[in-house]
Amino acid sequence: MRILVCGGAGYIGSHACVTLCSRGHHVVIADSGVNSSPRVLQRLQRLVGAPVSLHRVDIRDRRAMAALFATYHFDAVLHFAALKAVGESCRKPLDYFDNNIGGTIALLQSMQEAGVRRLVFSSSATVYGDPSQVPVREDAGLQALNPYGRTKLVAEQLIEDLCRADDRFRAANLRYFNPVGAHPSGLIGEDPCGEPNNLMPYICQVAVGQRDHLRVFGGDYPTVDGTGVRDYIHVVDLAQAHADALEYMVSADRGFTVNLGTGRGISVLELVHAFERASGQRIPYEIVERRPGDSAEVFADPALAQQLLGWRAQYDVDAMCRDAWHWQAMNPQGYRSPLRRAAAPRVERPRRAVARLAGA
Ligand code: NAD
């Protein structure tokens, strides 16, 4: 298939492009560059062994999008293009509504105009809010706890309404749990701007010495060790799921909504210790107050994805940590780093002493 990948220069989209190309699909990327580096293109081309088209286009730019649809005659669209920082969304809700909701509406209009009726949408476990039960099934109650979460919920609803209005339109809503890790080559990975919001990139930056220590948000949750539990999923597993979802949507000629997670909950400290084992680096941490809006425990019931798509996560937490570390060690400054040939040696660097308040 010829596939338009909106937001394909970003973290998850770039991995999905590699998988799609490896299955013989042809990808064209549209990315505004708001949270991506143009350097990803060279890395992607190295990985897929062929030229990849990357267009610097905002999905809200209807003229530029119309030109893309006219040039390439796409069979389907993968829609990763969104802003994703929860804290920033609370400070700048209108930017999030404009980019994520406005962007989705504009993209759907461009698709409709071009007669393209297959969409795979990057949704999030955030649509479950603070789930009342774990593992979380797709039929659990939905709730937005912040403006970012609202954009995902609204986008899902817009897409559902469009499917009702146009019985030829097919959409797959993929609700990701906590994507982590990187391509095993170390060529592409997660490259957050500024201070990372999420746990794994923060651990990685501590490991390469860019941050002093990790702050663990809360040590008194009713969980295995008092720290928050999440369902971390390797980004390569997630990428495979996109290709499976698209291929299933075409062969079964139906839309669907599925969770993408491993079904296994991992605590913050379990992840820290797994990372230490995988990297040989010590990750100093201190336990601080809970982060407002956090849940104690969120993990997926991934049975529906297995039943419909035949998809199941293959990588365990050790592989997630190994590949996250490999990427970070090869690219300490993300895409700003000149690519190193091999992983950085395991050097213990002097650190400021940090109290380890638990699990030392
Ligand atoms: P990312 O920021 O790395 O990738 C998003 C890409 O979209 C970036 O390259 C950015 O430049 C581009 N973009 C943003 N707005 C755009 C616009 N209007 N037009 C064109 N391009 C635009 O994020 P990611 O982690 O790869 O996430 C991909 C998708 O998955 C997002 O929709 C995100 O909300 C969703 N998601 C991510 C996570 C996660 O933890 N990473 C979890 C659940 C859902």
Ligand code: UD1
């Ligand atoms: C966050 C977002 C959620 C989004 C998801 C994936 C919030 C409130 N929620 O969820 O909307 O869908 O990312 O992008 O931001 N932690 C620390 N120290 C840190 C960072 C995180 O202890 O420096 C802990 C958190 O308290 C949590 C776990 O690590 O228990 C995972 O956090 P994070 O990676 O931010 O993911 P989520 O909380 O699942």
